[in-house]
Amino acid sequence: MTQLLLRSALGKPSTTNRASSPAKKSILKWLLRKTSGKTIFVYDQPYLTRYYLIGNGSGKSFEVYVHQMHKVDEFRWLHNHPWRWFLSIVLAGSYWQETLDCRNGRHQREHIRRVNLFRRSDRYHAIRELPSGSAWTLVVVPPKRQAYEWGYWDTQNSCHIADETIGHESARTEVFGKKVLED
Ligand SMILES: [Fe+2]
DSSP states (O other), rough: HHHHHHHHHOSSSSSSGGGHHHHHHHHHHHHHHHHOEEEETTTEEEEEEEEEOOSSSOOOHHHHHHEESOOOOOOOEOOOOOSSEEEEEEESSOEEEEEEEETEEEEEEESSSEEEEEEOOOOOOOOOOTSSSSSEEEEEEOOOOOOOOOOOETTTTTTEEEEEGGOOOOEEEEEEEOOOOOO
Protein backbone atom coordinates (compact mmCIF):
# COMPACT_ATOMS: atom_id res chain seq x y z
CA MET A 1 0.00 0.00 0.00
CA THR A 2 2.75 2.40 0.97
CA GLN A 3 4.62 1.54 -2.19
CA LEU A 4 1.55 2.19 -4.34
CA LEU A 5 0.95 5.50 -2.61
CA LEU A 6 4.51 6.58 -3.10
CA ARG A 7 4.66 5.35 -6.69
CA SER A 8 1.51 7.27 -7.42
CA ALA A 9 2.71 10.38 -5.68
CA LEU A 10 6.21 10.38 -7.08
CA GLY A 11 5.39 9.12 -10.52
CA LYS A 12 6.98 6.07 -12.08
CA PRO A 13 10.05 6.58 -14.21
CA SER A 14 7.74 6.70 -17.22
CA THR A 15 6.32 9.86 -18.77
CA THR A 16 2.64 9.06 -18.26
CA ASN A 17 1.95 11.35 -15.33
CA ARG A 18 4.78 13.78 -15.66
CA ALA A 19 2.46 16.79 -15.91
CA SER A 20 1.19 16.45 -12.36
CA SER A 21 4.36 14.99 -10.95
CA PRO A 22 5.77 18.18 -9.34
CA ALA A 23 2.53 18.78 -7.40
CA LYS A 24 2.40 15.18 -6.31
CA LYS A 25 6.00 15.28 -5.28
CA SER A 26 5.33 18.37 -3.19
CA ILE A 27 2.39 16.67 -1.48
CA LEU A 28 4.46 13.59 -0.83
CA LYS A 29 7.33 15.59 0.56
CA TRP A 30 4.91 17.46 2.80
CA LEU A 31 3.45 14.15 4.01
CA LEU A 32 6.88 12.70 4.59
CA ARG A 33 7.96 15.80 6.44
CA LYS A 34 5.30 14.84 8.99
CA THR A 35 7.40 11.72 9.49
CA SER A 36 10.53 11.84 11.56
CA GLY A 37 13.82 11.56 9.81
CA LYS A 38 17.17 13.02 9.04
CA THR A 39 19.16 14.39 6.16
CA ILE A 40 22.87 13.72 5.94
CA PHE A 41 24.86 16.47 4.26
CA VAL A 42 28.33 15.99 2.83
CA TYR A 43 30.22 19.19 2.17
CA ASP A 44 26.92 20.97 2.79
CA GLN A 45 25.21 19.13 -0.06
CA PRO A 46 22.29 16.79 0.76
CA TYR A 47 23.50 13.21 0.47
CA LEU A 48 20.66 11.08 1.87
CA THR A 49 17.33 11.74 3.56
CA ARG A 50 15.89 8.92 5.63
CA TYR A 51 12.25 8.93 6.75
CA TYR A 52 11.53 6.49 9.57
CA LEU A 53 8.18 4.88 8.76
CA ILE A 54 8.72 2.09 11.29
CA GLY A 55 11.46 2.22 13.91
CA ASN A 56 13.90 4.87 15.05
CA GLY A 57 17.25 3.39 14.09
CA SER A 58 17.69 1.47 17.33
CA GLY A 59 18.24 -1.73 15.36
CA LYS A 60 16.35 -3.80 17.90
CA SER A 61 13.69 -4.93 15.46
CA PHE A 62 12.71 -4.74 11.82
CA GLU A 63 12.52 -1.18 10.54
CA VAL A 64 11.11 0.45 7.42
CA TYR A 65 12.43 3.65 5.87
CA VAL A 66 11.91 5.79 2.84
CA HIS A 67 15.21 6.96 1.45
CA GLN A 68 15.76 9.82 -0.89
CA MET A 69 19.19 9.42 -2.38
CA HIS A 70 20.39 12.85 -3.39
CA LYS A 71 23.96 12.14 -4.26
CA VAL A 72 26.27 9.30 -5.24
CA ASP A 73 28.95 7.93 -2.92
CA GLU A 74 32.11 9.84 -3.52
CA PHE A 75 34.03 8.18 -0.74
CA ARG A 76 36.78 6.07 -2.30
CA TRP A 77 35.91 2.91 -0.39
CA LEU A 78 32.84 0.76 -0.64
CA HIS A 79 30.77 0.26 2.51
CA ASN A 80 28.76 -2.49 4.16
CA HIS A 81 25.92 -2.22 6.67
CA PRO A 82 24.99 -3.08 10.24
CA TRP A 83 22.36 -5.54 8.94
CA ARG A 84 22.85 -9.03 7.53
CA TRP A 85 20.68 -7.98 4.60
CA PHE A 86 18.38 -5.23 3.47
CA LEU A 87 15.63 -4.94 0.89
CA SER A 88 15.43 -1.81 -1.21
CA ILE A 89 12.39 -1.25 -3.44
CA VAL A 90 12.70 1.54 -5.96
CA LEU A 91 9.79 3.97 -5.83
CA ALA A 92 11.11 6.57 -8.26
CA GLY A 93 14.25 6.97 -10.29
CA SER A 94 16.92 4.28 -10.23
CA TYR A 95 20.52 3.85 -9.17
CA TRP A 96 23.70 2.16 -10.23
CA GLN A 97 25.66 0.42 -7.54
CA GLU A 98 29.15 -0.99 -7.54
CA THR A 99 29.50 -4.11 -5.43
CA LEU A 100 32.42 -6.07 -4.08
CA ASP A 101 32.23 -9.66 -2.88
CA CYS A 102 35.11 -10.07 -0.43
CA ARG A 103 35.05 -13.85 -0.70
CA ASN A 104 36.32 -13.78 -4.27
CA GLY A 105 37.27 -10.13 -4.85
CA ARG A 106 34.68 -9.80 -7.59
CA HIS A 107 33.49 -6.31 -8.52
CA GLN A 108 30.19 -5.77 -10.28
CA ARG A 109 28.05 -2.87 -11.43
CA GLU A 110 24.29 -3.21 -11.27
CA HIS A 111 21.51 -0.92 -12.40
CA ILE A 112 18.82 -1.12 -9.73
CA ARG A 113 15.50 -0.20 -11.26
CA ARG A 114 13.08 -2.13 -9.08
CA VAL A 115 14.37 -4.26 -6.22
CA ASN A 116 17.70 -4.76 -4.53
CA LEU A 117 18.01 -7.56 -2.00
CA PHE A 118 21.46 -6.97 -0.61
CA ARG A 119 22.73 -9.90 1.44
CA ARG A 120 25.72 -10.66 3.65
CA SER A 121 28.06 -8.33 5.50
CA ASP A 122 31.05 -9.48 3.45
CA ARG A 123 29.55 -7.72 0.44
CA TYR A 124 30.24 -4.01 0.10
CA HIS A 125 28.73 -1.45 -2.22
CA ALA A 126 28.64 2.17 -3.27
CA ILE A 127 26.11 4.19 -5.23
CA ARG A 128 27.82 5.31 -8.42
CA GLU A 129 25.09 6.87 -10.58
CA LEU A 130 21.67 8.42 -10.09
CA PRO A 131 20.37 8.68 -13.66
CA SER A 132 17.32 10.76 -12.63
CA GLY A 133 19.32 13.03 -10.37
CA SER A 134 17.97 11.35 -7.25
CA ALA A 135 16.18 8.12 -6.33
CA TRP A 136 13.47 7.22 -3.84
CA THR A 137 13.45 3.79 -2.24
CA LEU A 138 11.46 1.91 0.36
CA VAL A 139 13.93 0.09 2.58
CA VAL A 140 13.27 -2.83 4.92
CA VAL A 141 15.98 -3.85 7.37
CA PRO A 142 16.16 -6.62 9.98
CA PRO A 143 17.52 -6.07 13.50
CA LYS A 144 21.13 -4.91 13.49
CA ARG A 145 23.90 -7.41 14.07
CA GLN A 146 24.97 -7.42 17.68
CA ALA A 147 28.43 -6.06 18.47
CA TYR A 148 29.25 -5.45 14.84
CA GLU A 149 30.66 -2.21 13.50
CA TRP A 150 29.79 -1.65 9.86
CA GLY A 151 32.27 0.25 7.78
CA TYR A 152 34.37 0.34 4.63
CA TRP A 153 36.55 -2.03 2.65
CA ASP A 154 40.10 -0.76 2.35
CA THR A 155 41.07 -2.18 -1.03
CA GLN A 156 44.74 -1.32 -0.63
CA ASN A 157 45.14 -3.29 2.60
CA SER A 158 42.24 -5.70 2.06
CA CYS A 159 40.67 -5.05 5.42
CA HIS A 160 37.51 -3.72 7.00
CA ILE A 161 37.68 -0.24 8.53
CA ALA A 162 34.90 0.50 11.00
CA ASP A 163 32.88 3.64 10.35
CA GLU A 164 33.60 4.78 13.90
CA THR A 165 37.30 5.07 13.14
CA ILE A 166 36.87 7.23 10.06
CA GLY A 167 36.66 10.98 10.43
CA HIS A 168 33.48 12.66 9.24
CA GLU A 169 34.51 16.30 9.25
CA SER A 170 32.82 16.80 5.89
CA ALA A 171 29.45 15.44 7.07
CA ARG A 172 26.67 16.82 9.21
CA THR A 173 23.15 15.62 9.96
CA GLU A 174 19.88 17.51 10.29
CA VAL A 175 17.16 15.70 12.23
CA PHE A 176 13.46 16.48 11.86
CA GLY A 177 10.23 15.23 13.46
CA LYS A 178 9.35 14.03 16.92
CA LYS A 179 11.02 10.64 17.14
CA VAL A 180 14.21 10.33 19.10
CA LEU A 181 16.51 8.74 16.56
CA GLU A 182 19.10 6.25 17.68
CA ASP A 183 21.33 5.98 14.65
FE1 LIG B 1 24.66 1.26 1.51
